[in-house]
Amino acid sequence: MDTPKNKLLVPYDFTHIAEYALEHALGIAQTIDYDVYIFHVINKDTRARIRRDNLPENYVDLELQKIVDKASEESKVFVKYIAREGSIFTDIASVAKEIGARFVIMGTHGKKGMQHVTGSWALKVISASEVPFIVVQEKHFKHGYKSIIFPIDDSTESKQKVKWAIHIAKIFNSIVHVITSNESDSEIAARVYRNTQQIKKFFDENNIEYILKVNDEKGGNFAKAVIKYAEYVEADLIMIMTEPDAVLPVFNWGKWDEQILFNTAKIPVMCVNPRDFSIMVVGL
Structure with a gap:
């Protein structure tokens, strides 16, 4: 069940960079008492991997629930996941708007971004949203943004x-x-x-x-x-x-x-x- 608190959205693609983004989101949420929503876009790459590795059809849900449970337990922050078919170039913005996120914490591999968000495409994803983004690379949250x-x-x-x-x-x-x-x-x-x-x-x-x-x-x-x-x-x-x-x-x-x-x-x-x-x- 959703809570009425403010929310942060974290696009999540199961990479180590996404873990950094989630770490930042949890650190912010602990500081200002926000909820964290993890969002995974199920696209053709996801489906191809499931077929290639002979994974169960509900693989994404199973893995995201593990991540939610671990993050909730360790941080004591309310964490929930959303997974749906779509495109990262439009659905990150639409989900942020749908849940009323205050801002989005997105990981990127420098110019090689999450789920192929690279270069100008990353800028398009960010600009398409009505809420601010914090773009995170391989850097820990530590003491916050001092x-x-x-x-x-x-x-x-x-x-x-x-x-x-x-x-x-x-x-x-x-x-x-x-x-x-x-x-x-x-x-x-x-x-x-x-x-x-x-x-x-x-x-x-x-x-x-x-x-x-x-x-x-x-x-x-x-x-x-x-x-x-x-x-x-x-x-x-x-x-x-x-x-x-x-x-x-x-x-x-x-x-x-x-x-x-x-x-x-x-x-x-x-x-x-x-x-x-x-x-x-x-x-x-």
Whole structure:
């Protein structure tokens, strides 16, 4: 029976990367008292494996129930699974909406993603959803998201990224590392400055601890600079946008997407979209 609590959705393909995603989901759920839903898409690959290995028709259900039982027992979190025929490119978003998930925790093998979600396809899966994604590689949850990277350039983006940064920071008592691009063009530099001042105002109003860092190099590859700084401060999470809506400044999905999302440091990335989840923060 479903419970009325908030939910996290974990796409699950029985790989070790999916285990990392589940570990993050359980860690978050323990911290903020959420339920966890594991979702497996039964597709032609699943059916082919069942036939090839002469597995029982209910193999997926049996295996998912084992995973649910183990996760529930070890974490004391309510865990449930969903398995259905479909396509990962549409059904992850539809199931997230169906169960009312607050966000999705998805594992990816760098550019080789779960159930063949690779490169631009992974971006399409994420962008198709109305809820944020936390994309996880081979990195343990450990102490949670204590150190958050918040990149700022001259582009515009949704107030939702700011809201989610404040929300996550309050949950984990995080320090937000605000890194800004360093522009040689005076007009672009002025926009970056205005964006930064506005973000600082919201963080100050909500008592969020933050550190401001200006990229050392003018111009150049900002995504590479973000990842380098994230490694330096041992960041636990990087925040980017999936779609801009020109309300507040910051990071534009599409410019740096794969470099950040599939970063070689394997730092989890939270991809936020403009949908308003009524997270109440001061000034927004």
